[in-house]
Amino acid sequence: MDIARVDQIIDRYGADESYLIQVLLDIQTENNWLPQEALERVAERLRVPLSRILHIATFYKAFSTVPKGRHRIHVCMGTACHVRGAQRVLDAVQEATGIKPGETDLELKFSLETVNCLGCCALGPVMEIDGKTYGKMTPAETAEALRNHD
């Protein structure tokens, strides 16, 4: 990621230490992951030790310190989805992609994450691919939805 772009993001918040998490969120949103050189720049500009930044980057779920795939799959494991069979949907995704939650495949095609509630409980079990919601999924439909991505 371009360091000048990192600087622009930091400038939005006036290089204020209490906005550290907000700065990291913006970098994550724009770049899909947090590269080491970006974190070093944040440390330098906000005058925060890199160790504390890494603590934050590995503590919160929104952050990733490794690159992500082209398509991001979120399987909702919230309670409503759980009792309606979310595990079967997750199993089907794992079967089809060969990756587990938190992983990205070697071709950087899919990244798989589980989330704890997408707030669409009426549609459960729910899965999201690249932000598009797929509701009332069955294992067969899950495999079908994944086939339509390349």
Next chain:
Amino acid sequence: MERLHSPAELEAFRKAVLADRAPDQPCITLCAGSACHACGCNDVAEAVRVELAKQGLADRVHLRLTGCHGFCERGPILVIQPESVCYFQLTAADVPEIIEKTVKAGERVERLLYVDPDSGEPLAREDEIPFYKYQQRIVFGSNGSIDPKSIEDYVAIGGYSALAKALSEMTPEQVLDEVKRANLRGRGGGGFPAGIKWEGTRNAPDPVKYVVVNADEGDPGAYMDRSLLEGNPHAVLEGLILGAYAVGAHEGYVYVRQEYPLAVENVTLAIQKAEELGLLGDDILGSGFSFRVKVHRGAGAFVCGESTALMTAIEGRVGEPRPKYIRSNVRGLWNRPTVLNNVETWANVPLIIQNGADWFTRIGTEGSKGTKIFSIVGKITNTGLVEVPMGMTLRDIIYKIGGGIPGGKRLKAVQTGGPSGGCLPEDMLDLPVGFDELTQAGSMMGSGGMIVMDEDTCMVDVARYFIEFLTDESCGKCVPCREGLRQMLAILTRICRGEGREGDLETLEDLSVVAKEAALCGLGKSAPNPFLSTLRYFRDEYEAHIREKRCPALSCKDLIAFHIDPDRCRACGRCRRKCPAEAISGAKNVIHQIDQDLCTKCGTCLEVCPERFGAVRKISGEPVPPPLPEDQRTVRARG
């Protein structure tokens, strides 16, 4: 927008907004909450715009995209005002007919109306539909009638008049006293009286104080805070400003999950609009009182819903709770006195100030006043958000409003209070909902998630699910939570796999006691609840798993098998074609069989087997019948 300098100018502004709007002008409101969004409400909105333009109605009929209406099961939802005709589960293709018939001719499109499940009669108006009829939507009701992006819409329904009243007619002490007398209890989980919390902050000697909105709603299956913040952000803001005035704070924060992008967007916009109108900033409405609000996005950690963890997260650090020897209303954010309340709690404040504590205390029970928004989800006919007076029974909420359990199944349990809550069995359904009532029954109010479970839900698996969730979300600071939960999860997972041993339940109980007594924050202290409540009411299920290696709900994967009944299979081939594991053998006129070694137990075969055959069944606790010899696999003609 012109800045308003006095309550009188606010009233003049309200009159100007209302004068611009003819009360009988047709208005199409379309729910654009998250669930309806996922059902394609955007396409419907676009179709309405196109159709109105095509018919030349664009200036005469107003289209308003609102927040969540609550009846998520039936989205997308469209309501035509002023008659309040509701249409459900629309697609863009239905729009021309609606405009033609209802908007132009005043007729109804019968096939899109809600059909009463008992009488079979179509019901057109919101107040006739049972889902809405039994609710009392004092907080949530405005969601369906205002555009959350428009401050004019909020002002038009009387918004910010509570603020004007407080600033011009009441002292901060009087505002505080009103909230105290209303006995408003925190809607986020603990149920702590808001007035007492505020008083502590007001009396704290430090001159710098803060107020915070906790919108880090993390309980799976609960989304009322999201819907309020997305659908009516000004109500939450107005409550926050009133709170700041009462305790003497000049800075506030809204801490909202970044997983809720629309909530972030709408509340940020609401703050900006309120600043433009002079309802936030310096010298609000000429009163001399100044207050500013900032939005902080949460980066995804369930524990940040805990008050002290949330405050450390706002400070830009890892969200770990701290011991509360001194409460955070005296020493909170940056060690200053801080009032932190949940979204729904704040949204109640303007109502209390506007209508008075006496009005508020007339609703609800002795110990729990007002209403509560619940999200009823899971195995329920009408999934959605419902607001009911405290004291309504679980049975009324689930059956009268929720429409009961779909598919002719039996209710087994209701889980309330989120991951740290508990499961209540069917015979406790007559329990009135209230903070103390639910706690006494071994569960809790929590933020209002209500997950309905039917006979297919395994209670051991539910306990395992919640403990897994909490193990994953434990911040790791204190040992009883970090290590204790991990051990509990290991044991529960073993039991679900059929590897449970005698003595497991006692060990789990011991671990529960330690976590309850010694964990640092609310997450750890309440973490054993899902286990303890399921053990209390469903001990027989635990024993079946441990002793008989049987899952009575036929849900735990390692304890069940799928089997095709040879007498019922008609060799239609549907299961064989759909099986993702290619575990089913058979051919035309050859009885199908599942290879148990290949079967992944996904259940697809059971789903696709035609109902009239019903050949696939789940079995648990008994051996799978051996495969048929090849010469007996021909389907015999029925005779």
